[in-house]
Each structure stands twice: as structure tokens, then as C-alpha cells.
Amino acid sequence: MNILITGGAGFIGSNFILYMLKKYPASTAGKPDYKIINLDLLTYAGNLENLEEVEDNPNYKFVKGNITDEKLVTEIIKDNKIDLIVNFAAESHVDRSILGPDAFINTNILGTYNLLKCAKNSGDIRFHHISTDEVFGSLGPDDPGFDEMTSYSPRSPYSASKAASDHLVSSFFHTYGLPTTISNCSNNYGPYHFPEKVIPLFITNLLENKKIPLYGDGMNVRDWLYVEDHCRAIDLIIHRGKIGETYCIGGNCEKTNKELTYAILELMGKGEEMIEFVKDRAGHDRRYAIDFSKIKNELGWKPEVSFEDGLKMTIEWYKNNESWWKKIKSGEYQKYYKENYEKR
Ligand code: NAD
Ligand code: DAU
Numbered sequence: 508m509n510i511l512i513t514g515g516a517g518f519i520g521s522n523f524i525l526y527m528l529k530k531y532p533a534s535t536a537g538k539p540d541y542k543i544i545n546l547d548l549l550t551y552a553g554n555l556e557n558l559e560e561v562e563d564n565p566n567y568k569f570v571k572g573n574i575t576d577e578k579l580v581t582e583i584i585k586d587n588k589i590d591l592i593v594n595f596a597a598e599s600h601v602d603r604s605i606l607g608p609d610a611f612i613n614t615n616i617l618g619t620y621n622l623l624k625c626a627k628n629s630g631d632i633r634f635h636h637i638s639t640d641e642v643f644g645s646l647g648p649d650d651p652g653f654d655e656m657t658s659y660s661p662r663s664p665y666s667a668s669k670a671a672s673d674h675l676v677s678s679f680f681h682t683y684g685l686p687t688t689i690s691n692c693s694n695n696y697g698p699y700h701f702p703e704k705v706i707p708l709f710i711t712n713l714l715e716n717k718k719i720p721l722y723g724d725g726m727n728v729r730d731w732l733y734v735e736d737h738c739r740a741i742d743l744i745i746h747r748g749k750i751g752e753t754y755c756i757g758g759n760c761e762k763t764n765k766e767l768t769y770a771i772l773e774l775m776g777k778g779e780e781m782i783e784f785v786k787d788r789a790g791h792d793r794r795y796a797i798d799f800s801k802i803k804n805e806l807g808w809k810p811e812v813s814f815e816d817g818l819k820m821t822i823e824w825y826k827n828n829e830s831w832w833k834k835i836k837s838g839e840y841q842k843y844y845k846e847n848y849e850k851r
Contacts, residue, residue, distance in 0.1 A: 574622055
């Protein structure tokens, strides 16, 4: 199978490539090879260091480019006889979407549209779209979790752009019969997570003995999933998911940001004096939770890594990979962070 993975140099995309190349090694006797082409623009969030260990794998190839580029995407599909596109590429950070939505509209909406168009024009290539639970909006304290029947109610430019991309994917299935699937997942964490997101930001700040900025009252709730569990779910959907369907993926692991913060502080041997309460995020969604019964019943998936183990492994990874995150934190990102966050 020849797979075009977009956004494969980012957090989840790179974990997925590593997962796939390990699970389906090159030339296993009698089994078809899985060839992966990674198309990534290498924005601030893309990092080829994530993929150093597979650079020389004969079943892996990197192409630098934009998912909005019709000529390039068409060529890649043709030259590599692509059977399946898995679309991870996106602008992914809610705070950045509040500061400047343009890139979110371009990549998340126009980029997804371009990939769909190229998939359709190149002979109805199978298309899996990676999306988020944020498209469903915000839950009240006693509401049941989001599922595949929940109506869309995005509230940030990021989630609105992802909602638009989901609708485009569905429209290509219903209108043109393009063989699509969509997955809407809750918050991921694990290795290679860019240190602007709360878990890697807090871990790396604490490793540097810096304060950790908790938004608002710290009582917003997120449903945490270890990234490898997400990769396993995607692997199942691309092989056995029903065409035209959506799958909700979650961790069954709701935590307030305060609970998360105290768990990190405890594992890192730090005290609560490291917390700095800062101004809240505009339009901050209060609670996300996922009911993942469908993927559990249809494909036999459930999360396997507990929050305690996942968080410990993640902290260990950041302790052992200081040069990875220090390079990021001391580069261009530092200027952005100073300008936009430290004055909050
Ligand atoms: P990320 O920001 O870490 O990585 C995004 C990648 O996309 C980067 O490598 C970047 O260079 C690339 N990219 C951006 N614009 C591009 C363009 N125009 N053309 C080609 N490449 C481009 O994001 P992530 O956290 O790994 O998220 C991946 C996907 O999963 C996104 O679609 C996101 O919406 C979705 N998602 C993320 C989470 C999460 O918790 N991180 C949860 C659910 C869904
Ligand atoms: O739910 C899935 C989504 O999870 C994905 O679609 C997004 O791509 C991904 O970035 C993530 O979005 P969140 O906004 O939930 O993640 P973030 O890590 O930015 O924030 C998690 C929570 O922590 C949120 O309630 C805001 C809070 N927070 C965040 C940061 C960066 C803080 O309190 N302090 C911070 O410094």
C-alpha cells in the first residue's frame, strides 16, 4: 500500500509514521510493503528530527511542500501510485488561531479541499481525514460526551476551520463518492509534542525551573489520550473503517487543567508555587469528552495506555530529549512566545 501522509513532520503525524514503519516493516516475506510519502511544509511545527530514525528506511520518503499546491499533490499521487491519503497537515494551536486565523483558513480549509480535489481527480483515492473533538464545541458539566451524532458547534477559528474541512470531506463522499473516513479525536500527548501545548510547555518549563501559566480558573476539562493509542485507532480505521463514516476517539480520561497540573508537579517533584494563574484564553471551551463506543464496538479499539503511565513516559521523554525541545524553545518560537504570552 502506498500512503501519502500529510503533516508527517508534526507531533501526531511523525508518531504515526514511526508507528506504521515499525508495525509494517520493509519487505516482510509474503506481505505487501507499506510505502510512506510524507508531504510537509515544515512550518514552525514541522520538525524532521522527529523522523531521523526512519530517514534511511527504503519505505519512507519526505517531500517538502504545501498541501494547497495542486500540481505538486497531483504529481506525488501519480509518481508514487498513491492508494491512500491520511491528512494530518494543519495549523493546530488554538491560541495562534485567535492571534491570526489566516494560516488556519488556508491550510485547514483550502489545503484539505485541494487534497480532496486531487484525490478525486486522480481516480477516487481513499482519503482519511484527521480531525478533532473541538468541532463539537463545549460541554456542560453533566453533558454526555461527544459522539458521531453530535452536531457541530465550533467556537474558535481553529475549530471552525477544522469543522469546515470535515464538512468538505463529507461532501466529497456524498457528492462524488470519494471513499473517505474522518476521525475526531480528543487531546493527545506524548513524545515530539511541540512545547506550546499545555503538557510539553509545563514539563519543559519545570525542567528549566520556570513558572507554568495556568489559564483562567484552571477548571477547564480535557480528555487526554496517549498519542500511540491514537495511532493504533487510525491504523484500524484505514484498514477496516466503513467508507463514508466518522469515528470519535477519546481517552476516557477527563481531567481539569488543575488536576493535570498537579499530576505533572508531583511527578516532577515540584511545588504549587510554580503555578502562575494568567488571563484566560478568549472563548475558552470549558469541557471536552468523547464517547468512543462506536470504534470500540465496530473495530475493537480502546485506549491502552493509562494517564499515569503515559504522563510518566512523556516526562521521561522530555528529560531524555533536552536538545530537541531546547532548540525549539531558543529559536524563532522564543520571540513569538515572548511577544504573545509572557505579557499576558
Ligand atoms: P502539529 O502542529 O504538531 O503538526 C502539523 C504539521 O502540519 C506540521 O508538521 C506542519 O509543518 C504541517 N503543515 C502545516 N501546514 C501545512 C501545509 N500547508 N502543507 C503541508 N504541511 C503543513 O499538529 P498535531 O498536533 O500533530 O496535529 C495533527 C492533526 O491532528 C491536525 O489535523 C490536528 O487538527 C489534529 N488533532 C490534533 C490533536 C492534538 O491533541 N494535537 C487532537 C485531535 C486532532
Ligand atoms: O481537543 C483536541 C485539541 O487539543 C486539538 O484539536 C488541538 O490541535 C490541540 O492543540 C489541543 O487543543 P487545546 O486547546 O485543548 O490544547 P492546549 O494544549 O493548547 O490547551 C489544553 C488546555 O490547557 C486548555 O484548556 C488551555 C489550557 N492551557 C494551555 C496552555 C498552552 C493553559 O492553562 N496554559 C497554557 O499555557
